[in-house]
Amino acid sequence: xxxxxxxxxxxxxxxxYMDKQAAVLDKELIRYxxxxxxxxxxxxxxxxxxxxxxxxxxxxxYRIMGEINKSLKxxxxxxxxxxxxxxxxxxxxxxxxxxxxxxAAVGLSEKLEAAGKMASRKIHARLGYVQDRLVKGGFIDSxxxxxxxxxxxxxxxxxxxAAQTNMKSMVSQxxxxxxxxxxxxxxxxxxxxxxxDLYQQYDAAYNEQIADEADLSYFLYxxxxxxxxxxxxxxxxxxxxxxxxxEEWPEWTPAKAKFISTFKQKDIYSVPSYIDYxxxxxxxxxxxxxxxxxxxxxxxxxxxxLRPGLKES
Numbered sequence: 001x002x003x004x005x006x007x008x009x010x011x012x013x014x015x016x017y018m019d020k021q022a023a024v025l026d027k028e029l030i031r032y033x034x035x036x037x038x039x040x041x042x043x044x045x046x047x048x049x050x051x052x053x054x055x056x057x058x059x060x061x062y063r064i065m066g067e068i069n070k071s072l073k074x075x076x077x078x079x080x081x082x083x084x085x086x087x088x089x090x091x092x093x094x095x096x097x098x099x100x101x102x103x104a105a106v107g108l109s110e111k112l113e114a115a116g117k118m119a120s121r122k123i124h125a126r127l128g129y130v131q132d133r134l135v136k137g138g139f140i141d142s143x144x145x146x147x148x149x150x151x152x153x154x155x156x157x158x159x160x161x162a163a164q165t166n167m168k169s170m171v172s173q174x175x176x177x178x179x180x181x182x183x184x185x186x187x188x189x190x191x192x193x194x195x196x197d198l199y200q201q202y203d204a205a206y207n208e209q210i211a212d213e214a215d216l217s218y219f220l221y222x223x224x225x226x227x228x229x230x231x232x233x234x235x236x237x238x239x240x241x242x243x244x245x246x247e248e249w250p251e252w253t254p255a256k257a258k259f260i261s262t263f264k265q266k267d268i269y270s271v272p273s274y275i276d277y278x279x280x281x282x283x284x285x286x287x288x289x290x291x292x293x294x295x296x297x298x299x300x301x302x303x304x305x306l307r308p309g310l311k312e313s
Contacts, residue, residue, distance in 0.1 A: 003220070004302075007104040011222055011296055014097040018199040021090040025195035028086060032079040033187035036146055037178045039071045040153055041171055053167050061161045065154040072146050080144045084134035087198070088124070094203050095120050102210060106299040115213030123206045143194075149186050152177060193290055204284045204295050211297040218242055218303035218310065221286070223293030231263050232272055233287040240298070240307040249282040250275065 003011075047067055049056040099116050102108065124130075128138015135141065156177060160170040179185045184192070211219070221236040229237070232249075235257045252275070254260075254268035265272055274288030286293050304311040 003222070003306075004104065007101065007296070007298075010097060010101045010104055011294060014094065014101065014203070015223065015292070015294065017093060017097060018196075018203065021093075022195040022199055025083070025086065025090075025198070026191075028079075028083050029187050029191050029195070030185070032075075032083065032144075033178065033185045035075050035079065036072060036149055036187070037175060039075050040068050040174060040178070043068045043071050044157070044167075044171070044174075048167070050167050055161055055165050055167055055170060057161055057164050062158065064161075065150070065157060068153065068157075069150055072150050076144070076146045080134070080141055083144060084129075084140050087127070087140060088129055088132065088134070090199065091124065091127070091202050091206075092120075094199060095206060098203060098207055098210070101296060102207075102214075105297060105302060106214070106216065112210065112214050115210045118213060119206050119209035122209055123202060126205070127202070143191075148190070149178060152186065197289055200286075200291065200294075201284055204286065207295055207297055208283045214297075216297045216299070218298055218300060219246075219283075220296040220298060220306075221293055222296050223291075226292075230272065230274060230287055230291075231257070231260065231265050232275060233291065233293055234260050236287075237293065240303050240310065242303075242310065243283075246282040250280055 044064065047060075048064055049058045049061050055061060095116065099108070099113070102112055102116070106112070124132075126139065128135050128140045128142070130138075153174060156173055157170065159165075160173070175181070177186065180188065210216075218240055221233075221239055221241060223233070223237065225234060225237055231254045232252060235254075239259070251271060253271055254263045254265050257263075270276075272288075275285070277288075280288075283295055285291070286295065298306075
């Protein structure tokens with residue numbers, strides 16, 4: 001299926017932008033993780049009771065996590081503010097590219113532009129932004145807190161104090177716990193796939209909100225294929241669908257495929273695990289976690305041109 005050149009270019013530019021911003025966010029999260037580790041270690045060396053490098057079993061040392069938590073709150077607030085601002089700026093740019101996409105697909109109008117502004121406010125509110133500011137207790141603010149990391153560090157330090165562990169040994173264990181050594185660190189594991197899925201799902205939710213306001217019924221499932229593309233995405237890639245057809249996706253199995261005849265999934269009669277989960281929303285989650293495909297809403301006229309059978313049905 002050959003898309004109008006301008007529409008295809010915009011969709012490709014948006015995908016490239018989201019990929020770039022996901023990489024930026026991943027680096028910011030690793031930076032945050034490193035600052036957490038540095039803050040904990042510095043507090044321990046500055047305030048713990050030790051003798052010849054051995055941690056003493058004292059009341060002060062059992063209370064050391066109170067001091068660490070105070071320091072971590074400062075680090076948390078600084079990083080939440082910085083990362084939250086970067087996420088907001090990225091989503092604003094995604095909004096702009098999406099409006100260009102709608103312009104190429106259905107043509108801009110006052111109604112569509114008004115729908116875009118409304119959609120932006122609603123979807124940003126879901127993320128925890130009100131009047132362009134990150135609010136305490138919202139989604140982004142909540143997921144960026146360091147409470148779970150502090151709790152695990154507290155457990156390790158408490159055991160080290162009770163056992164009067166060597167200070168260097170405890171610091172090494174903390175580094176392994178938080179930074180991960182050869183493996184992913186705590187923050188990296190916590191946010192595995194977060195950055196990529198955040199922007200992809202934000203874009204899908206924003207576009208669906210506009211499509212609802214503009215009464216659009218058809219969309220492109222667009223994003224290309226790679227070697228490990230899932231059966232679901234291979235089946236639907238580069239094709240036009242209606243809302244009604246998407247509503248059936250939670251029950252989709254490879255056995256229902258019309259355009260592919262080889263499958264990666266062994267049991268072709270079961271719903272794939274990557275879409276078979278509570279809360280799956282076809283037009284938001286698409287092919288499940290890490291899905292690269294976009295829902296590109298288009299006009300009825302373009303839909304009928306790209307898939308003539310739709311008009312007849």
